[in-house]
Amino acid sequence: MSNPSNWPLPPESIRFVVPRRIVQQLADHPLSRGLYPLGIGYYHQASGHHMERVEHDDYLLIYCLEGAGLLQVEGLKYSVHAGDLVLLPKGVSHSYRALKSRPWTIYWAHFHGDDADAFYAHLSEPRQSAPILLTPLGLQSRLASDFEALLELRESTYNLSAYLCAANQLRQILTHIALLQPLARNRQKGDSLDLERVHSLMQAHVHEHLALDTLADSVNLSKYHFVKRYKELTGTTPINHFIQLKIERACHLLDTTSNSINEIAFAVGYEDAYYFSRIFKKIMGVSPSQYRNLRTGAYAYRGGSTR
Missing domain, CATH: 1.10.10.60 (Homeodomain-like)
Incomplete structure (x- = not known):
């Protein structure tokens, strides 16, 4: 797994890294090897939060709830705002940080699995040339609830069944995003189709x-x-x-x-x-x-x- 940031956690924020032994079990298990979490978190108004990775060996999902952040991927710069979802594929060098004036609040999840590439392809635009996926989904209460359910994993200690449930919760999040994308594009284009x-x-x-x-x-x-x-x-x-x-x-x-x-x-x-x-x-x-x-x-x- 790519190292998460060492940003000092305030009491209302969460960072959880799945134990290495459990990761190996998830990678081998038929119910989870297609897609499984490596680390998950919630950063609340993350003032001073920043990260830079030259090597990135997994997938990273970020969902911004409020505030803003700046993201740089292979020389390209992006602004991330409330309601934006970012999916960074493996093998892409990047850096990101919370905006000083309006630090972001984000959910995040590092993940891997045999199906991770297929999920990224499924979520990408047909003729996408950018090295990342950045989608303005808007604030979606159900999506936030799905992330909260994923965060309950941290209370499961070493219960493998709980981790299998979390792996499939992550799969649900990604398939739900695919349903939300067309509606988001519709709003963005200002289409008259309501x-x-x-x-x-x-x-x-x-x-x-x-x-x-x-x-x-x-x-x-x-x-x-x-x-x-x-x-x-x-x-x-x-x-x-x-x-x-x-x-x-x-x-x-x-x-x-x-x-x-x-x-x-x-x-x-x-x-x-x-x-x-x-x-x-x-x-x-x-x-x-x-x-x-x-x-x-x-x-x-x-x-x-x-x-």
Whole structure:
């Protein structure tokens, strides 16, 4: 692991380095060798905090909550502000420091694993040329909570199960960041596509038909540009997402009511119960009646066959 800074810790800050013996166990264990933490911390208003590494043999994740810092990577300089997330790959020389006038408050985690390179590639922009990842995610309460959960690791002494949990908590953090990135880019570009508005409209009309033109009009875009931007931000089409919401609602009704399949189909906007059943099976892998029978054990789910 690259050495963490020797910045003097005030009482409200945390620095925890995973014991070397545990690191070796995590590197060997099938549930953690893909990704595991080496050190984690929380620095509160870190006045005087600075670090320089010529050699960097792991990955470093920094999430800035308030204040600001300055970062230099292979001759390139960056400013880091509240809401910014930084991911430094291994093998990249760098230095960073808290801004004197507004010292940053940050969560940080050093990590490694067989999948670390793949996670970095997944989070990077398609044509990214910068040697680091710097993303303005904004202040995300759930992401902060995820870091807090990771910090609970320091109380686990030598309990390997706790470290395995932390390894998968780190995996959750990185996959959550991937979900937040498109929304952050959307805000940064000032796009007129308000996903929250679109999804609220879908939820309000989940029991009926909703035209693509209506969704596009709600965010003042042409149908073509609406579909294009929506897919860029979410990875799916608006119609596919709307259908998914309908099927989720149908599952809820199958679980909580004794309504017939015809009634449930009509309740989620399908007049043709046969067509509804085909869509349901395509998404869920079982028919509506089979799904309902799963509760009683009258039908055994075999996992994924849609034949």
